[in-house]
Amino acid sequence: MRIVIVxxxxxxxxxxxxxxxxxxxxVIGTYSTHARPSLVRxxxxxxxxxxxxxxxxxxxAVVLMAAQIDQAWIAGHVAEAHRINxxxxxxxxxxxxxxxxxVMFMSTEAVFGAGREEGFDxxxxxxxxxxxxxxxxxxxxxxxxxxxxxRWSVARTGSxxxxxxxxxxxxxxxxxxxxxxxxxxxxxxxxxxxxVADVAAGLLRVMERQFVGFIxxxxxxxxxxxxxxxxxxxxSKFGPRMxxxxxxxxxxxxxxxxAAQAWxxxxxxxxELTLTFAExxxxxxxxxxxxxxxxxxxxxxxxxxxx
Numbered sequence: 001m002r003i004v005i006v007x008x009x010x011x012x013x014x015x016x017x018x019x020x021x022x023x024x025x026x027v028i029g030t031y032s033t034h035a036r037p038s039l040v041r042x043x044x045x046x047x048x049x050x051x052x053x054x055x056x057x058x059x060x061a062v063v064l065m066a067a068q069i070d071q072a073w074i075a076g077h078v079a080e081a082h083r084i085n086x087x088x089x090x091x092x093x094x095x096x097x098x099x100x101x102x103v104m105f106m107s108t109e110a111v112f113g114a115g116r117e118e119g120f121d122x123x124x125x126x127x128x129x130x131x132x133x134x135x136x137x138x139x140x141x142x143x144x145x146x147x148x149x150x151r152w153s154v155a156r157t158g159s160x161x162x163x164x165x166x167x168x169x170x171x172x173x174x175x176x177x178x179x180x181x182x183x184x185x186x187x188x189x190x191x192x193x194x195x196v197a198d199v200a201a202g203l204l205r206v207m208e209r210q211f212v213g214f215i216x217x218x219x220x221x222x223x224x225x226x227x228x229x230x231x232x233x234x235x236s237k238f239g240p241r242m243x244x245x246x247x248x249x250x251x252x253x254x255x256x257x258x259a260a261q262a263w264x265x266x267x268x269x270x271x272e273l274t275l276t277f278a279e280x281x282x283x284x285x286x287x288x289x290x291x292x293x294x295x296x297x298x299x300x301x302x303x304x305x306x307x
Contacts, residue, residue: 153207187224226244
């Protein structure tokens, strides 16, 4: 199978490219702003899929990963973000459908804005709060109405842990915050924490089995922010220097509105695709060990310089 990954320079896209290549598939990956070796530049707002891969057809899968995710930037550039996240994604999907390819769209647990302690499965209706989440839900709606002639999948995921020093990762961000003064952690904030390699394996399984519909790719059980902070403190050699104040999620200042308890249930992925996910605690432990070797020493030194 040939897999075209539109947006292969990001955390999930690069993990998928690695997994697909290792499984023997032909991979064409693109980037927009972050160039990487072997990737082809592709701009969703200007370029056409058919120009990138003229012979794309029924034996191919097209994965739509590219998106503007910076919430602050989106807030100040709503129309431009819509052209990238919605118009560009839909145009690419329409081109792929017209050529008979399977389209997979990468979405997020942020589309569930109402929030509920028991989490959300694939039958739950989206209720997005942020502009970014509304963009994701808009593309989801388009795909859901594409018709029986079109092969499509929507994969939602939550917080994914990569194996570099990426500070967007929830473990890295929380680790850094715990080493800073006046850290606050929400005891009622629930989310999923997954090894990105497991999510990439799930995406690959979806394409190999030509799964159609919505699927949640995230590790369970759910994790609370204070639980994550306690794990990090317990696993890190810098744990004695880490402290936080437990607070209600509603008291925090956020870069964009989101629900405190919008997490994904993964029963369908486990049952229908026979997928497995690493336990969140083991993923956090592994990430903390990596951060202790690379990031912790620098952050601890900076903290000492301020005291």
